[in-house]
Amino acid sequence: MFLDHRFLSSDTIKLYTDASSDIGFAAIFGTKWVAGTWHRSFSSSDITLLELHPLVLLTGIFGCYLANHCILFMTDNAGVVEIVNKLSSKNHHIMKLVRMLVLSCLKYNILFRSQHVPGYQNMIADHLSRFQIDEAQRAASWLDVEPSVIPQSLSPSMLLN
Numbered sequence: 001m002f003l004d005h006r007f008l009s010s011d012t013i014k015l016y017t018d019a020s021s022d023i024g025f026a027a028i029f030g031t032k033w034v035a036g037t038w039h040r041s042f043s044s045s046d047i048t049l050l051e052l053h054p055l056v057l058l059t060g061i062f063g064c065y066l067a068n069h070c071i072l073f074m075t076d077n078a079g080v081v082e083i084v085n086k087l088s089s090k091n092h093h094i095m096k097l098v099r100m101l102v103l104s105c106l107k108y109n110i111l112f113r114s115q116h117v118p119g120y121q122n123m124i125a126d127h128l129s130r131f132q133i134d135e136a137q138r139a140a141s142w143l144d145v146e147p148s149v150i151p152q153s154l155s156p157s158m159l160l161n
Helices: 047-066 078-086 092-107 119-129 133-139
Strands: 007-009 015-019 024-029 032-037 070-075 111-116
Touching (some): 024 119
Antiparallel strands (some): 015 024, 024 032
């Protein structure tokens, strides 16, 4: 019920996300991972919006495992860092995702912040977001062989429309 006020970083709990603007997205939590492709209609979407989606997906699917913790989300997108830390954006599509992230974290009693990480330190999620599954599993042999299922309610078409 009471939070340990030490923030757990992505490296500590193996929590990574990434989005490729033209291919797809990925989220990793421990050994579990999910990946999906964008529909053609997302090809013109703001990369900040696309990069925020995997964070919402991660907390929606794996939030129960993060319950009652302070989590430091590491992302290679500076815009996402600013939006997550301020919980604000002028873009109404981004705000829809921010509200979903906040509600999911409230549900599981997760206190969160975000910090920038250089892209080269996010290579496993980067491989998965580009569907380079073999490369990701070579770099991270601890990953499950098969991805976790993305519930329909958390699919990009449901979240980003």
